[in-house]
Amino acid sequence: MKILLKNGQVLDEQTGKLIKKDILIVGEMIAKIAAEIEDEEAEVIDVDGKFVSAGFIDMHVHLREPGFEKKETIETGTYAAARGGFTTVACMPNTRPPIDSVEIVQDILAKAEEAGYARVLPIGAITIRQLGQELTDMEALKAAGVIAVSDDGVGVQSSKVMKEAMRKAHSLGLPVVAHCEDDTLAKGGCVHDGEFAKRYGLQGIPSEAESIHVARDILLAEDIGVHYHVCHISAEQSVRLVREAKARGQKVTAEVTPHHLLLCDEDIPEPDAMYKMNPPLRSKKDRAALIQGLKDGTIDIIATDHAPHMVSEKAQGMELAPFGVVGLETAFPLLYTHLVLTGELTLAELVEKMTRKPAELFGLPYGVLAEGKSADITVIDLEEERPVDPNTFKSKGRNTPFSGWQCKGWPVLTIYRGNITWDQADIVVTFEE
Ligand SMILES: NC(=O)N[C@@H](CC(=O)O)C(=O)O
Numbered sequence: 001m002k003i004l005l006k007n008g009q010v011l012d013e014q015t016g017k018l019i020k021k022d023i024l025i026v027g028e029m030i031a032k033i034a035a036e037i038e039d040e041e042a043e044v045i046d047v048d049g050k051f052v053s054a055g056f057i058d059m060h061v062h063l064r065e066p067g068f069e070k071k072e073t074i075e076t077g078t079y080a081a082a083r084g085g086f087t088t089v090a091c092m093p094n095t096r097p098p099i100d101s102v103e104i105v106q107d108i109l110a111k112a113e114e115a116g117y118a119r120v121l122p123i124g125a126i127t128i129r130q131l132g133q134e135l136t137d138m139e140a141l142k143a144a145g146v147i148a149v150s151d152d153g154v155g156v157q158s159s160k161v162m163k164e165a166m167r168k169a170h171s172l173g174l175p176v177v178a179h180c181e182d183d184t185l186a187k188g189g190c191v192h193d194g195e196f197a198k199r200y201g202l203q204g205i206p207s208e209a210e211s212i213h214v215a216r217d218i219l220l221a222e223d224i225g226v227h228y229h230v231c232h233i234s235a236e237q238s239v240r241l242v243r244e245a246k247a248r249g250q251k252v253t254a255e256v257t258p259h260h261l262l263l264c265d266e267d268i269p270e271p272d273a274m275y276k277m278n279p280p281l282r283s284k285k286d287r288a289a290l291i292q293g294l295k296d297g298t299i300d301i302i303a304t305d306h307a308p309h310m311v312s313e314k315a316q317g318m319e320l321a322p323f324g325v326v327g328l329e330t331a332f333p334l335l336y337t338h339l340v341l342t343g344e345l346t347l348a349e350l351v352e353k354m355t356r357k358p359a360e361l362f363g364l365p366y367g368v369l370a371e372g373k374s375a376d377i378t379v380i381d382l383e384e385e386r387p388v389d390p391n392t393f394k395s396k397g398r399n400t401p402f403s404g405w406q407c408k409g410w411p412v413l414t415i416y417r418g419n420i421t422w423d424q425a426d427i428v429v430t431f432e433e
Pocket residue numbers: 062094152153154179276277278279305307308322323324325
């Protein structure tokens with residue numbers, strides 16, 4: 001099977017400019033990239049004028065299966081990924097049961113393979129049942145295919161357990177991916193401890209609930225030398241701590257979500273669970289620090305923290321609804337329109353944080369558009385403008401604060417391992433729960 005993508009616009013690594021290229025895919029691989037390719041046997045797809053990128057990589061996704069299939073399944077979550085231009089997603093362990101056993105890892109990999117929409121890289125739990133007490137059998141989890149360990153969904157409260165986890169993970173070459181949250185500071189809060197919380201008399205979650213864990217973990221990791229990665233970084237203090245650790249040469253990395261880059265607590269119009277996520281949307285100053293951190297390399301990558309919940313759950317309101325928002329299907333158009341077109345980030349910077357960088361950080365052989373690589377390709381229309389419409393989502397989750405936001409940069413074609421996994425012509429409005 002051969003596919004020839006004709007007349008695409010590809011980013012030139014050196015200049016950051018777009019140049020016209022043809023791309024020939026043979027089987028699962030990129031066989032050739034050149035100014036002009038002809039091939040009689042290939043199915044030709046003319047992508048004239050469209051932006052062609054390496055498939056996006058999202059290192060932080062909640063696929064919800066097993067256990068929460070009403071929120072999302074591996075099939076719907078990876079289809080949503082394909083629609084968003086993603087070809088690789090790492091899935092977090094807070095399923096039921098959690099990803100703390102070899103059987104669950106194998107089951108996820110088998111279901112992902114069967115669905116065929118994207119490569120799924122499971123992240124194993126740090127502690128058994130994510131209870132924060134006893135370490136999982138990381139060696140067995142690694143052999144089964146996990147690419148990192150995390151207790152995402154909750155912070156590891158015990159410093160002793162975290163230290164042991166880092167030692168173990170480091171000995172196995174596994175990164176520790178940390179959800180940073182000190183329960184004694186965060187419990188009971190539903191939004192950032194700032195302007196919005198004050199105005200509505202809601203219990204706040206202070207920035208230090210996150211940054212205390214970031215500081216603690218950087219100290220713990222210092223001698224161990226483990227690759228320590230901060231999940232969904234949200235506070236200015238945390239960015240500062242990561243920057244300092246990097247400057248000292250420590251292997252500390254961080255990710256930021258589209259919602260923390262684009263919104264702050266003052267943007268929340270009224271108590272509405274669509275704006276409820278963990279960590280919460282912070283202050284204007286924090287948001288500015290995140291953009292700065294992304295630009296200067298302190299924050300390495302963008303990850304969506306795609307966290308689907310049911311409509312009925314989100315309807316419980318700000319205080320009772322579960323934390324989390326979806327992100328896979330809107331990440332690129334939102335960031336392209338509201339950070340690149342506004343001049344805060346270049347297209348090359350944005351793409352790098354969603355392709356080459358995450359691959360580099362986690363040692364994955366993907367994320368670059370090059371001959372001999374897996375044919376993971378995203379084709380994007382940088383011109384067509386449309387509002388975010390949750391009714392069109394392929395995810396089961398409809399929980400986004402960005403409904404109605406006008407965006408350019410919609411993925412029109414996604415190819416994963418040489419197979420078309422998303423084709424915009426498919427768009428149908430679906431809504432079911
Ligand atoms: N981010 C969230 O608000 N929610 C995530 C958990 C998490 O990422 O910590 C979820 O699983 O729903």
